[in-house]
Amino acid sequence: MTLDFFLRLIAAFGCGIVIGLERQWRQRTAGLRTVTLVTSGACLFVTLGVLTGNGVAGVTQIAAYVVSGVGFLGGGVIMREKGTIQGINTAATLWCSAAVGVLCGAGHYGPALGGTLVVLLTNTLLRSVSHIINASPVSTADLVRSYVLTVICREEDEIHMRALLSNAMSSSPLSFQSLTSKDADEARERVEVQAVVALHPKDQPKLERLASRISMEKGVSSVGWEGLKTEPAVE
Structure with missing residues (x-):
C-alpha cells in the first residue's frame, strides 16, 4: 500500500511539474510551484480517503471538497485592472490541475496523463488559435462602442440642431443613448x-460623415466626436 501511495503522489507531482513549467515559462501568477502543489495536494486528499478505507463514496466526497477549495484558490488569482479581467485562464488551469491530482490520487494514471496533455494543448496550441482570432478585422467581432458627438452652435439654432441629430440617428445604424444641451x-x-450613441466600430465612418455634414450647417462653430469604451454586444 505504501508503494502504491508513493506511485500516486509521484504521478501527481510529475503531472504538476509538466503543467507548471508551461505556466512558469509564460510568467503567470500561478507558476511551477503553485500548480505542482495543487496537483500534489489534491492527490494527498484523495489518497487519504483511500487509506482510511472509506471506499468510493469517501473518495468522491473528498474530491468534491477539493474542487470547492480550489475554487477559492482560483478566485485569488483573478484580478480586475483598468476595466479588464485577468487571471481567468490561470484559475482554470489550477482547477484542471486539481482534477489531474484527484485522478492520480484515485489511481487512474491514464486519465491523469490525458488530462495533463489536454491542459498543455489548451494553453499552447489553442493559445495561438485565439491570438489569430483576436488579430482578425474588428468587423467580424460582435462589439458595440460608445461615441460622444459634440456640436457647438448658436443658441437660436439649438432646437434645429437637436432635431437634426435625432433625424440622423433614426436614419443611420446608430443606437441613441442620450441627447443633452448646455451653455457653451x-x-x-x-x-x-452632445449626443451619445452606440454602434459597431466598423460603422464609425458613418459617424464621421454625420459630423462632417453637421459642420456645414449654418450657425455651427465646431463639431467633434470621441470614442469611448468598447464592449461585447448583448446576445
Whole structure:
C-alpha cells in the first residue's frame, strides 16, 4: 500500500511539474510551484480517503471538497485592472490541475496523463488559435462602442440642431443613448449639444460623415466626436 501511495503522489507531482513549467515559462501568477502543489495536494486528499478505507463514496466526497477549495484558490488569482479581467485562464488551469491530482490520487494514471496533455494543448496550441482570432478585422467581432458627438452652435439654432441629430440617428445604424444641451459660454450665446450613441466600430465612418455634414450647417462653430469604451454586444 505504501508503494502504491508513493506511485500516486509521484504521478501527481510529475503531472504538476509538466503543467507548471508551461505556466512558469509564460510568467503567470500561478507558476511551477503553485500548480505542482495543487496537483500534489489534491492527490494527498484523495489518497487519504483511500487509506482510511472509506471506499468510493469517501473518495468522491473528498474530491468534491477539493474542487470547492480550489475554487477559492482560483478566485485569488483573478484580478480586475483598468476595466479588464485577468487571471481567468490561470484559475482554470489550477482547477484542471486539481482534477489531474484527484485522478492520480484515485489511481487512474491514464486519465491523469490525458488530462495533463489536454491542459498543455489548451494553453499552447489553442493559445495561438485565439491570438489569430483576436488579430482578425474588428468587423467580424460582435462589439458595440460608445461615441460622444459634440456640436457647438448658436443658441437660436439649438432646437434645429437637436432635431437634426435625432433625424440622423433614426436614419443611420446608430443606437441613441442620450441627447443633452448646455451653455457653451457665460454669455449664453453658444450652446453645446452632445449626443451619445452606440454602434459597431466598423460603422464609425458613418459617424464621421454625420459630423462632417453637421459642420456645414449654418450657425455651427465646431463639431467633434470621441470614442469611448468598447464592449461585447448583448446576445
